[in-house]
Amino acid sequence: xxxxxxAESGADxxxxxxxxxxPGFTAIEDLxxxxxxxxxxxxxxxSGCGKTTTLRLVAGLEEPTSGRILIGGKDVTATKSFQRxxxxxxxxxxxxxxxxxxxxxxxxLKRRKIADATAKAHEALRLVExxxxxxxxxxxxxxxxxxxxxxxxxxxxxxxxxxxxEPLGALDLKLRRQMQIELKDIQSDVGLTFLxxxxxxxxxxxxxxxxxxxxxxxxxxxxxxxxxxELPRTAFVANFLGQSxxxxxxxxxxxxxxxxxxxxxxxxxVPRERAQRHAGEVTIGVRPEKxxxxxxxxxVPSGTNVNGPGRVVDVSFSGVSTSYQVAVPGLGTxxxxxxxxxxxPVVNTGAEVWMTWTVDHGFGLADDPxxxxxxxxxxxxxxxxxxxxxxxxxxLEEA
Amino acid sequence: MNPVSRFIGRxxxxxxxxxxxxxxxxxxxxxxxxxxxxxxxxNIVWRGFTLDNWTRVCDAQxxxxxxxxxxxxxxxxxxxxTALGTMIAIALVRFRxxxxxxxxxxxxxxxxxxxxxxxxxxAAEFLAAGVQKGxxxxxxxxxxxxxxxxxxxxxxxxxxLDPALEEAGRDLYASPAQVxxxxxxxxxxxxxxxxxxxxxxxxxxxxxxTNFNSGAFVTFPKFLYTAAARGIPAEANVIxxxxxxxxxxxxxxxxxxxxxxxxxxxxxG
Amino acid sequence: MAFGAFSSTATAGPPPVDAxxxxxxYIALLLLLPGVLYLGLFFLAPLLSLIITSFQAxxxxxxxxxxxxxxxxxxxxxxxxxxxxxxxxxxxxALLATIFALLFSYPLAYFIGVKLRRFPLVQALGLxxxxxxxxxxxxxxxxxxxxxxxxxxxxVSALKAVALLGPDAHITGEPVAVVFGLTYNFxxxxxxxxxxxxxxxxxxYVEAGGDLYASPARTxxxxxxPLSAPGVISGALLTFIPAAGDYVNASSSFLGxxxxxxxxxxxxxxxxxxxxxxxxxxxxxxxxxxxLIIVGVYVRRSGTDELL
Numbered sequence: 001x002x003x004x005x006x007a008e009s010g011a012d013x014x015x016x017x018x019x020x021x022x023p024g025f026t027a028i029e030d031l032x033x034x035x036x037x038x039x040x041x042x043x044x045x046x047s048g049c050g051k052t053t054t055l056r057l058v059a060g061l062e063e064p065t066s067g068r069i070l071i072g073g074k075d076v077t078a079t080k081s082f083q084r085x086x087x088x089x090x091x092x093x094x095x096x097x098x099x100x101x102x103x104x105x106x107x108x109l110k111r112r113k114i115a116d117a118t119a120k121a122h123e124a125l126r127l128v129e130x131x132x133x134x135x136x137x138x139x140x141x142x143x144x145x146x147x148x149x150x151x152x153x154x155x156x157x158x159x160x161x162x163x164x165x166e167p168l169g170a171l172d173l174k175l176r177r178q179m180q181i182e183l184k185d186i187q188s189d190v191g192l193t194f195l196x197x198x199x200x201x202x203x204x205x206x207x208x209x210x211x212x213x214x215x216x217x218x219x220x221x222x223x224x225x226x227x228x229x230e231l232p233r234t235a236f237v238a239n240f241l242g243q244s245x246x247x248x249x250x251x252x253x254x255x256x257x258x259x260x261x262x263x264x265x266x267x268x269x270v271p272r273e274r275a276q277r278h279a280g281e282v283t284i285g286v287r288p289e290k291x292x293x294x295x296x297x298x299x300v301p302s303g304t305n306v307n308g309p310g311r312v313v314d315v316s317f318s319g320v321s322t323s324y325q326v327a328v329p330g331l332g333t334x335x336x337x338x339x340x341x342x343x344x345p346v347v348n349t350g351a352e353v354w355m356t357w358t359v360d361h362g363f364g365l366a367d368d369p370x371x372x373x374x375x376x377x378x379x380x381x382x383x384x385x386x387x388x389x390x391x392x393x394x395x396l397e398e399a
Numbered sequence: 400m401n402p403v404s405r406f407i408g409r410x411x412x413x414x415x416x417x418x419x420x421x422x423x424x425x426x427x428x429x430x431x432x433x434x435x436x437x438x439x440x441x442n443i444v445w446r447g448f449t450l451d452n453w454t455r456v457c458d459a460q461x462x463x464x465x466x467x468x469x470x471x472x473x474x475x476x477x478x479x480x481t482a483l484g485t486m487i488a489i490a491l492v493r494f495r496x497x498x499x500x501x502x503x504x505x506x507x508x509x510x511x512x513x514x515x516x517x518x519x520x521x522a523a524e525f526l527a528a529g530v531q532k533g534x535x536x537x538x539x540x541x542x543x544x545x546x547x548x549x550x551x552x553x554x555x556x557x558x559x560l561d562p563a564l565e566e567a568g569r570d571l572y573a574s575p576a577q578v579x580x581x582x583x584x585x586x587x588x589x590x591x592x593x594x595x596x597x598x599x600x601x602x603x604x605x606x607x608x609t610n611f612n613s614g615a616f617v618t619f620p621k622f623l624y625t626a627a628a629r630g631i632p633a634e635a636n637v638i639x640x641x642x643x644x645x646x647x648x649x650x651x652x653x654x655x656x657x658x659x660x661x662x663x664x665x666x667x668g
Numbered sequence: 669m670a671f672g673a674f675s676s677t678a679t680a681g682p683p684p685v686d687a688x689x690x691x692x693x694y695i696a697l698l699l700l701l702p703g704v705l706y707l708g709l710f711f712l713a714p715l716l717s718l719i720i721t722s723f724q725a726x727x728x729x730x731x732x733x734x735x736x737x738x739x740x741x742x743x744x745x746x747x748x749x750x751x752x753x754x755x756x757x758x759x760x761x762a763l764l765a766t767i768f769a770l771l772f773s774y775p776l777a778y779f780i781g782v783k784l785r786r787f788p789l790v791q792a793l794g795l796x797x798x799x800x801x802x803x804x805x806x807x808x809x810x811x812x813x814x815x816x817x818x819x820x821x822x823x824v825s826a827l828k829a830v831a832l833l834g835p836d837a838h839i840t841g842e843p844v845a846v847v848f849g850l851t852y853n854f855x856x857x858x859x860x861x862x863x864x865x866x867x868x869x870x871x872x873y874v875e876a877g878g879d880l881y882a883s884p885a886r887t888x889x890x891x892x893x894p895l896s897a898p899g900v901i902s903g904a905l906l907t908f909i910p911a912a913g914d915y916v917n918a919s920s921s922f923l924g925x926x927x928x929x930x931x932x933x934x935x936x937x938x939x940x941x942x943x944x945x946x947x948x949x950x951x952x953x954x955x956x957x958x959x960l961i962i963v964g965v966y967v968r969r970s971g972t973d974e975l976l
């Protein structure tokens with residue numbers, strides 16, 4: 001990064017074949033990722049999936065075992081953290097306790113010998129409305145204020161790429177909502193490229209233009225939030241982003257427009273273009289909020305799937321909506337979210353109900369149902385290593 | 400339970416503790432009081448109050464010389480031990496290396512070895528190497544046993560240092576040298592100072608190891624030991640009392656300032 | 669270990685953070701090398717010197733203090749024969765001092781670490797008072813006791829008046845004075861580690877004990893004492909080890925007499941006065957070995973990570 005120069009605008013980020021191994025386990029395996037300049041990108045996943053490691057690799061705080069990292073087209077894999085045009089907002093804020101707020105914010109500018117560092121620092125503090133505490137120490141500020149200072153400290157350097165490591169985790173709900181909006185505004189105002197790492201799927205979907213869901217060191221699916229939500233490709237994505245009702249069945253027949261899947265005796269139709277697998281054993285699903293509850297067996301027009309009868313086993317009120325758990329013989333338990341248009345639940349526990357949904361709302365996963373190991377929600381890379389070790393040990397015993 | 404035994408039960412610990420504190424302070428008070436004693440040769444019987452000992456403290460043979468010697472040895476040993484120990488502490492906390500257990504054990508053993516053994520061993524080594532015993536050997540000895548204490552003190556401070564702070568420094572364009580000078584070192588400084596103070600105190604008060612390795616060189620504790628047989632002059636009590644007061648004032652002042660600082664930070668927040 | 673007691677009272681850093689994975693680097697070796705070499709030269713080498721010296725034999729027709737390298741195992745047997753009594757006496761005194769120091773220090777540490785928690789400033793004052801004896805030279809403290817406990821002093825006169833002491837009895841020069849001196853001098857070493865343990869004792873455990881029908885005494889023995897055990901053990905080691913090798917207290921210039929000589933006195937005499945280096949070295953090795961056995965047991969149970 002040339003000393004004294006700001007980036008004109010955000011740069012794009014490219015990760016090519018990145019692998020990162022630690023002693024004992026592999027955090028990231030052959031990762032490919034492209035983030036276009038000026039976009040707000042979210043890396044979403046459970047803890048241990050490798051997203052923080054990815055962030056640290058981009059920041060230069062770790063070195064990849066193999067692969068290349070390109071920022072704005074330039075290969076920065078070999079450069080050190082302090083040479084990259086990248087800044088990070090840390091999860092713990094990492095404000096220097098022995099310096100004032102102003103000195104904190106001006107730190108990066110001074111290292112790069114930018115002129116008028118102090119004036120620019122004040123400007124950045126005004127952006128986050130904290131100029132009045134410039135001479136205080138970080139310990140004297142509240143969590144929300146510290147978070148904004150951390151943001152100002154990073155943004156003031158106009159980096160080509162801004163990395164955010166779960167920065168809103170320690171804030172309470174209201175403050176978090178507020179910061180989400182502020183972050184989004186700053187990003188679009190200043191035109192930087194943001195890479196936001198989080199395990200909060202709601203946060204990712206609210207703020208980001210593009211979301212990548214990571215699991216066990218790999219990206220499971222990437223795309224616009226709505227696309228990911230309405231058309232998940234794997235069981236992990238279907239279960240990690242919101243909730244899904246998933247069924248396994250055999251494809252009975254397929255036509256040009258749709259496939260018919262035999263699920264415990266019932267015929268469920270799924271649009272062909274929304275299904276990843278078209279033959280053999282498949283897993284299909286539908287979101288709980290897309291289901292309608294009926295207390296009498298409904299006549300089914302074309303373009304609608306029906307499931308039932310089932311018995312309501314649980315009714316759970318949560319303000320905006322109520323979630324109903326329906327036990328369907330042969331299928332297990334289905335979940336239905338219904339917006340509370342009236343006071344009180346629509347049906348009570350024990351009632352006999354049928355569920356319908358528009359065929360177009362269903363989706364088919366790319367997972368092979370025979371491969372049972374994909375279903376457990378456990379996504380920790382370290383437990384994978386333990387699993388493999390146990391498998392090997394068992395193999396050796398048998399031999 | 401009758402009121403008396405309930406009273407005793409509630410306040411037993413208080414009463415005991417106050418008595419315990421008084422007990423602990425008895426020799427201190429005794430030493431300070433006798434520094435004002437109008438003694439002639441031996442400072443054993445109280446003869447009368449006088450300030451002469453305080454005003455003419457260096458009149459007594461050997462008192463001031465040995466005191467100065469102790470100061471010089473203390474400062475030098477502290478400097479060396481603090482430098483060496485701080486480096487080890489940083490390495491222990493921040494880096495991976497083989498022989499970690501071995502290094503830890505090596506650092507621990509001097510603290511666990513009786514001073515007699517340390518003193519005799521060093522003396523034997525100096526003897527075998529043909530090194531003349533004197534100020535140099537004393538400084539070398541003191542540095543040796545202070546290193547472990549410095550490592551313990553600084554290590555606690557390094558371990559409590561959030562690594563994210565240094566990462567933030569690197570993220571904000573500071574080179575490794577700048578990260579150390581502007582972030583790591585200022586944050587470690589309180590621990591390093593505490594280690595230096597501990598090291599100085601240990602060196603100043605050391606007798607056993609010094610006795611084995613000093614030859615004709617006299618430090619303050621050694622002076623006291625040899626003088627104990629015939630009678631320690633009151634001036635020695637003066638020096639000891641002065642050191643005591645300085646140390647106590649120092650500790651009290653630092654406690655009060657850090658309490659005041661904490662209060663100020665909390666109030667402004 | 670206990671040595672952390674000194675650091676936790678001396679520094680008030682932020683609480684330990686989850687450690688980032690340590691870097692493997694050659695900087696580590698650069699940082700370690702000077703200190704480790706120094707300790708190797710001035711700690712390990714002397715120990716080696718001692719071992720070699722302990723096997724030396726006198727030079728034929730040489731002066732006092734001249735020895736040659738040999739394999740005279742008899743040095744050890746001679747020394748144990750001559751000073752076996754002193755060795756046992758040292759450990760016995762050290763043990764007594766440790767026990768008395770524990771009995772004295774535990775309530776005090778409890779008072780400062782638990783009862784004074786609500787008043788941090790008073791707590792700091794309490795700790796300062798415990799460490800205060802350190803600020804007066806160790807020799808002067810011991811000498812002060814010698815004079816206070818001397819035959820002409822207040823204590824002896826009072827005890828004689830109440831007939832607790834016979835008319836010809838002394839305190840100084842007797843074992844009781846030596847043990848007393850040892851106990852007094854090592855009280856801070858015992859108090860600080862126990863204080864550290866108790867300071868971080870979560871009082872809710874004690875409350876839980878009471879909630880589960882335990883009397884205060886039972887709660888103390890079943891909850892508080894076991895939870896403060898690490899501090900007690902550290903304090904005990906920090907007291908016993910130096911006490912066993914001490915020779916100031918037992919010296920006749922201070923609190924000791926002819927029959928209270930400890931192993932430290934003997935080593936000093938042999939080394940500095942008699943110039944019988946092999947004997948002094950052999951005794952030192954014996955003392956060191958005994959200490960190492962005790963420390964070894966501790967390390968085996970707690971591992972090396974906790975040491976520093």
